Amino acid sequence: MSNEILPLSVVAKRLEHCSGYEFQCILRTLKSPKYVNQQLLKSDLSVLIAKLLKLLRSNDDYHVWKGCHVAAVLCSYNPVVLSSHADGLLHVIYSKVEQKAQYYSSTVGTPQGKVTLINLVRTIGILMDLVRGKPALTREALTPKLGAIIPTLVSLSQFEPQLCLPIIKKLLLRSTTTFRPHINKFRAVLLNLLLKDYHHFDKSTRRLISDCFAYLHLIKQNVQAKDDNQSHHKSFQDDNWRMGLLSILFQFKPVISLCNELLDFNADSDMSKLVESLPKPPSGTNSFEEIFPSLSVDMNSPMTLWDIVERLSTLVDLTISFISVPTPYAIRVPLGGIISVCETMLALTTTYLPLQRGLRRDAELTSTINDIFPQIQWQAIRMLNHLTGIYGKCVLAHLPSLIASVESFIPLKHGSMTVDLDRIQALRGAFVDVFELAATWISYMGHSFDETTFFTKLVEVSLCLTDDINPLNDMFVVLNRNSRKQAQTKKQKNASKSYTGSMSDLYSHPKSFVCRSSLRVFNAVNKFLITICSFVRLPSNQQIKVIKNAIIIAVKQKAELGYIPKSFINLLRTLVLYPGNERVTILPIAVTLLKDCGDDVFNAICNPRLPMGAVQIVEETQALGADLNSATIQYPEPSSPQTLESSEHAEVDVNKGSELEHSMKCDVQEDIQMTEEETKATGIVTVDKITTDTTKIFKKRVIESEESNEHPAAKQLKISEPEEVTNTVKEVILETDLPASTSYQKGGPEDGDEDDDSEFEIPAIELSEDEDD
């Protein structure tokens, strides 16, 4: 960024007519902190704001769109503008929104109009977020306008829930009191959305709707007159919230009881008990409202049975919102009630409960019944997932019964305990949630887990889900059975040919019709398998399947993508670190697979090495002869004072120094330099006793040609083990007087002064200066 900034007058001039990339450049320029200047406020900034307001008031959608972006950028990056002009900008933008919302149908008739509306609403949201939290600004700019903004947004939310509900949700949470007058209207809008259009929206919008419905209960409605006789009872802050949550929970029982028309609950006594244990409103009270009308289900049109699933799904979403959204006060959650609802929904399965006797057994009804109950079970699993994720180990007390309930979700073959892998593919999405739930439970329980049948079944399911789906498998089997047809007439044959299209590819290229498993499924499965293998000792045949699967798919992914995805690397690591009952780990295979990119864990296993800076003792053997004492090299601790005199370790006293290389001497000097300058232990050798003249020892070394050769030796010095020491041994040996003096006499002190490389030098006494004096 340059020090000179673009004058705001220029920006203001260009603002109206710029477009495209120029507009983007202007927006980037306006981010500059150089414009945060109160002195500019009365001059350039005011011109710019005037231009901006003109754009916002314009009838041209494009100008309004530009104005929204400029307003958002200016207020976000310029506190001066925000503090001074937020009020005005908010007013103008809100007026525009109101105008657009009033004529909504004509506004969204054109795509430009729709985009402009979206930008206006988003800009209001951004401005409100920026203003919120600043007391004076909130008081002066935001709060007075909320009374007008909220009803507009509430009306608009029935047409654009995805756009308006995020802002309304924040307003409900942060400006609860201000929202109070509009609560009824908003409630009506939300109920309309819940009852009529809920499942038309995408997942995020549905979540917004249910969150906003939960937040309605932050505001107390129908405040009853306080009874003096009950005034001694403490009232909780979350009374209203709890009433709302219980209202939702009480609506599960009637819907589940409806399923008694399809499944015979009386065949299983436990089922009857579960249904009785469902939360129900206390008799004689009317304080719990019923949000949803009664369901209308007709056995003669089996498609109406799906309304049961729809209703339960909505109720589960609302419950999840009530227990998961942040609240300004603590809430009391009826965990037992929610868990009993989940267990009851999970018990609704045709595997363990027979169909009602009176039901007619036609294909449409039976297949619909077989399809709806797994979906009901899935809703329960979703709720358990959120419950476990938020309340963590609070559900541990219910874990044994929950595991048994979730196990009933796994489809089994008729009359046996083996998993029906054919029906697994249809429930792919549900099983991803089951894996997540199981992985969370295992991580909570750790290794104290007796239950293994559930997890072994899940492992089988997970391995099945990693297979590619070949929709043609069944077709060829069916074709074989139908091959014995009577001869058709030529006309019939021609007619059948015209309907079949070109079927030859099915036979010649069946592999091109295969649906590959996505990376998302692989990641979910791998995460589950990683947790399972870490905490549970699988039977050997399952462990073998997991290992084989991991290796084969990792190789396939490497061939297709060019790399092995992270989840597979983690799975391979886990399989190596937790081999289970295997006699040998797959370490060589894993290392080979990850040869290209390498892996830290496998490197540490294959090449174990001590960390640097460890204390090591090198003991010299008798290879050097009797003259050499055992040398002790010890690296000082960082806190110890680093002086030569304070060192306590014996040096190697060498009498026959001529046999040793000067490089050792050089290393000593260098190391001692480091010792005095740095406090951390970097493998510096300390010398205890100096037999020679220290001044000459600490001269800068003359022999520099050997330095480069000796650095590896120095490094070896630091991590060497007590081994045979030869003449080129890695030990610190002080040289004797003679070699040192001879080497230094050649150099002389003047030469030492002229060398530039040394950082440290204790100069010898300079006789020349004394002589001058």
Place this chain on the structure above:
Amino acid sequence: MAKKKTLKQQDFQKKKLKVGKAKAKPSNLTDTSFVARTISLPNQSKINTNNSGTRDSTRTEEEVLKRISLCRHHSAVTRKETLVYFKQIIPKVINSKCITQMLSGCFPLICDEDMHVRIALLELLEEIGEHDENVLKLHSRAFVLFINSGMTHITPSVQRDSGKFLNCAIKYCGDEIVRSAWIKILRGMFGVLGWSLEKKSSKKTVSMGINSASVVNMNSSKAQKARDINLEALLNFVKCGCLEETTENASVNDDNQFIFDKYMLPEFSQPYQHLKLFTKEFISGSTIKGSPVTSTSTLETLSGISFQDYPARRKVLIEHFYEKIMEHLQSLIADGGECGKKANAFKGTLERIRLVDLEA
């Protein structure tokens, strides 16, 4: 005109055959005769092998390689003599390359119809095991294959003797066999002993049919003796697969060593064979959609799985075989005799296995 007529008539005149002379060949005859020549090289084997000198070991190996083909000789005496010869030279060739070819040639004789050949083969295998059991461990896969083939053989005598070979296999390479062929061998031995694996649909009905396995179970002394051996083989197999050998001085250090050993170079061959990374497995009938699930189909599915650890093997034994074995053992115990004693011991072992499984 007369000349022309004569020529035309000549074409249609049948030529008379002359005595002592061959029939005249037609003018358009194509000669298709040929001469085939062969060269026989009586010393061809000497050309194939390396002439690296006159070392005894090389000559012995060559001799072995020459005699391997005699294992398929039509005369049982020749086959037997070949096996006896092999047994004699085992000390010399046990560490040579020809041992693999020798075993490849000898294993099919497990299904040989001559009793003496089988006895000689058993002695040969015992000799190999005595000298170096690693050889049998290396070739355990082929060994199990032919034992299984023997257990399902149509000839009753071959079936009866399969238990002896199983005993030999358990003695020298029991660990490898129980890991790779647990279900297969169990099913095979059931067939040898004449025990059925199917669940009885109704206790009231009794099958009067004679299946091939029941032929083995006839009341002859030979059959009874074979039954004792086979029962013992089954018992040894079950013991080897289900009961771990625990040492008295097992300590924490041993546990740590056991963990570290998993990361070291394995001491056994083909450590990843059980993963079947490079084998193509066919889809079994039980996995086809719509096929009913029976105990046999379940066992077929399990046959393809290797059981590497004791708990898994115990679990499968108890789940699929325990009740049936106990049923048949009861009747054997009731019969008494040597077989009854072995059946009683078997029963005790099974109960011990069940206890161990429950404790685990």
